[in-house]
Amino acid sequence: MSDDSQTQPASDRPSWNQRYLDGELPWDTGRPDRHLPEVLDDLDLASGKALEIGCGTGTNVIWLARRGFEASGLDLAEAAIAQAEAKAADAGVDCRWLSADILVDPIPGGPFDFIYDRGCFHVFGEAEQRSRFANRVAALLGPRGIWHSLIGSTDGPPRDSGPPRRSAQDIAAAIEPAFEILELRSADWDLDEHSDKRCWILVARPRADART
Secondary structure (H helix, E strand, O other), X not given: OOOOOOOOOOOOHHXXXXXXXXXXXXXXXXXXXXXXXXXXXXXXXXXEEEEEEOOOOXXXXXXXXXXXXXXXXXXXXXXXXXHHHHHHHHHOOOOEEEEOOOOOOOOOOOOEEEEEEEOOHXXXXXXXXXXXXXXXXXXXXXXXXXXXXXXXXXXXXXXXXOOOOEOHHHHHHHHOOOEEEEEEEEEEOOOOOOOOOEEEEEEEXXXXXXXX
């Protein structure tokens, strides 16, 4: 999730990689996302196999590992994964890391109990891409697995920068064939960089016939 990701192609590996090499990371606060502990507490979920898609420099993956998860991080940008590996080593935390494109590449390590993305699903501009993303997530989850996503919202005043904006209808159209929506509510992104921007907090479980 970035200040100009509304126009940057979602699967443009060289461009995303360059952002990490240049340190142009307005989405990287260096702190775990403030909504993540609340969602996990509400689900009473404190262990199992977790995967973050679009993990960036690994802050949330490291936090999940410290909470008790067998945590893995995936990112399109190889530079992001290199930085995440270094951060985890410095923290003395054991995590698994993979540079891959969630839409097309094999993702080892599943099935997962919990899959998380903070502003990855919403960067895909085409409805077909968002549906494919949801189908890939469903296939990676176990029978009672949970997907939690933070998604830029169409709520709020018009703007030309910040997280991409998706409507509740956009989300439902992409994910309901594969997922049962357990929660979809509006919230603020965070308390500093994007405090004036709205997001959706999505919590969903795959339908029994979607994990294929």
